[in-house]
Amino acid sequence: MEKLIITAALTGAEVTRETQPNLPITPDEIAEAAYQCYLAGASIVHIHARDQEGNPTQSYEVYKEIKEKIEAKCNIIFQPSTGGAVWHGPEERLQPVELKPEMATLSCGTCNFGSDVFMNSEEYMEKFASRMKELGVKPEMEIFERGMIENAKKLVKKGLAEAPLHFDFVLGVPGACPATPEDLLHMVNAVPEASTWTVAGIGRHELPLATMAILLGGHVRVGFEDNVYYSKGQLAKSNAELVERIVRIAKELDREIATPDETRKILDIVR
Ligand code: KMH
Ligand code: ZN
Secondary structure, X not given: OOOEOEEEEXXXXXXXXXXXXXXXXXXXXXXXXXXXXXXXXXXXXXXXXXXXXXXXXXXXXXXXHHHHHHHHHOOOEEEEOOOOOOOOOHHHHHHHHHHOOOEEEEEOOOEEEOOEEEOOOHHHHHHHHHHHHHHOOEEEEEEOOOHHHHHHHHHHHOOOOOOOOEEEEXXXXXXXXXXXXXXXXXXXXXXXXXXXXXXXXXXXHHHHHHHHHHHHOOEEEEXXXXXXXXXXXXXXXXXXXXXHHHHHHHHHOOOOEOOHHHHHHHOOOOO
């Protein structure tokens, strides 16, 4: 089995300090959290920037500062969000791609997102995919519902993305696909051959789905964006604590952990 890629989703757009007092918000805090996750065994960091008031922002400048601060500490793969927050428009969301990061997320369809709607029309997807292709940014296809896999395949057919694709199944978002083991298997069985995939289980689903992914040969995403708890009622101390637990479980299950350079090889990322 391939070595395990662990992505740490450090901040997200929705979590606040009220729900998770240790949420990294400033560029310095985000860079330090990324470094701690790197030391723990993560090879990718999924980043959402925040402004000085702590609100989600897709500002090129803020992402640039975070990218530079992370790069000064370690060689973890920097993966900014192009999902942003539900109220961000497409142009705003695309800004961090202009930094030519090694990877960026690309949401593959519209879905409910709690009481909001997360808008990803075909026009948005094509715009995001073609800009990433032009700039040599590897997209991670964010999949919140089964039909979104077909949308991702369509981008390949149109020449806007290159196979093999790398998918992230985000399961358990209220209003979108639930996070049962059957849901994960349904997704895994639907991706084209040679694809790679990771899973981000939301809330209490994070750990069971991560363990399934370790066993199935997939990859794992953990972090405060998806889950702020270590166990029921007990908040995690840090993003790194969640990464450390995945490393321990993977080792028990005989799955080695990929370094950032090994992850670049697995995902065919050319630096
Ligand atoms: N915050 C969500 C609305 C991504 O980062 O690409 C979208 C999101 C997906 O988090
Ligand atoms: Zn995100």
